Amino acid sequence: MLGWQDQRFWFITGTQFLYGEETLRQVEAHARTMVDGLNAGGRLPATLEMRGLVRTNAEFTGLVREANADPACAGIVVWCHTFSPSKMWINGFAALTKPYCHLHTQFNRTIPNEEIDMDYMNLNQAAHADREHGFIAARMRLPRRVIVGFWEDEPVQAKLGGWMRSAFGAAVSRQLKVMRFGDNMREVAVTEGDKVEAQIQFGWQVNTTPVGALVDEMEAVGEAEIEACLAEYRSLYDFATDNLEAVRYQALLEVAMRRIFEREGISAYTNTFEDLYGLRQLPGLASQNLMRQGYGYGGEGDWKVAAMTHIIKRMGEGRPGGTAFMEDYTYDLTPGRELSLGAHMLEVCPTLAAGRPRIEVHPLGIGGREDPARLVFEGPAGPALLCSVIDMGGRFRMIVHEIELVRPPLSMPNLPVARVMWRPEPDLYTGTECWILAGGAHHSVLTTQVSGRELEDFAEIMGIEFVKISRESCPERLKQELLLADLVWKLR
Ligand code: MN
Secondary structure, eight states: OOOGGGOEEEEEEEOOGGGOHHHHHHHHHHHHHHHHHHHHTSOOSSEEEEEEEEOSHHHHHHHHHHHHHOTTEEEEEEEESSOOOGGGGHHHHHHOOSOEEEEEOOSOSSOOTTTOSHHHHHHSOHHHHHHHHHHHHHHTTOOOEEEESOTTSHHHHHHHHHHHHHHHHHHHHTTOEEEEESOOOTTOSTTOOOHHHHHHHHOOEEEEEOHHHHHHHHHTOOHHHHHHHHHHHHHHSEEOOSOHHHHHHHHHHHHHHHHHHHHHTOOEEEOOTTOOTTOSSOOSHHHHHHHHTTOEEEGGGOHHHHHHHHHHHHHTTTSSSOEEEEEEEEEEOOTTOOEEEEEOSSOOOGGGOSSOOEEEEOOOSSSSOOOOEEEEOBOOOEEEEEEEEEEOSSSEEEEEEEEEEEOOSSOOTTOOSOBEEEEESSOHHHHHHHHHHHTOOSEEEEESSSOHHHHHHHHHHHTOEEEEEOTTOOHHHHHHHHHHHHHHHHHO
């Protein structure tokens, strides 16, 4: 699996030969100081690597060829300390396949009153140079993130770190393998989609495996593996059931699935209650504990949400909070306190648990199998996002909704599944009107670990449409935006 520790971001400093060797020495020393300072700031999730100065077309083109070919290079960050004419960047940019961030900063925070002269101006002219640099990216319609601010400041470093997460998500996406146990739930539209187009656009290898292969794998699982898995359940969860056989069966399911995933390099998977041939329970606790370990999951064959669950988990690695496969289920429409209740039949990731989850065993009304063990818990409070990717026919659209998680005001003692409650922005009625207008699915990824801007940058890197629903959203305006966007995307 691709790890953060393997990833580097290349810091490239634009300049030219015009100002003489002494200036170039200073440019290099300043760039090195900035790279060291940015790495030492503790806000970047991966190492920024000094990759020298770009003084000619050939230098940049050569660097881009190297970056494209290097699996450890997750993206390039460019800054122009001195003027660096942009025609010499065109050939490299035309070949670039890695994510690109333009960091518009300058070496000194302030203008030194006594020291400033024309030599100083020629060295410290990012305000001038980065405009020339920005033009060519605009002219070439390059996907890019522009970050503006003084490099020592926390918000700038945090933005750069956030963009690194988007770029890392793109790298994860481009080698992601999704396993589908069986097909999609019959007759459901939003979980369908063009898997060939998804592989072209996102890199996802989405393929099916018969449930029978899982049944066969379960027969090969040994006692010791099941016991190790049960020991982990005991360390993480409270047992609130006497039906230990049902819990044991989930451990068997988990071990067998993990064996298949590790053997085949799978990071996300789906299943459906309509295709459980040879299984005694629908995986519940098993899927929940696999999600906790970072696997993406989608119910009812929803491979798009499975892939995005994994990608967003990887983007958010190292941050507190959680990321989970989620489903809008039912509402509380009490005036002034309108809330959505999110859950699933079983499979909500325990990274969202506000306390220690309980293992319970209850009947499942659908699927016609034995009572499955599952984790039951309440979600936390605080800001979060929902993310849905839908197939619009010819393109993918990502919809991101800002929400405020609230601790459930009701105890719901007879609800046998994990539950999370939230107030969508700007309010339940307006926000949901926007979500439905945009075509947002009933399945989504709920995350408290990744920002809307980070998902927007991810969508831009992947070349897909992005729609955000926030505090400022208004259905009338959104309708116009969707109409115009539809025309634009059809022309692309
Ligand atoms: Mn569902």
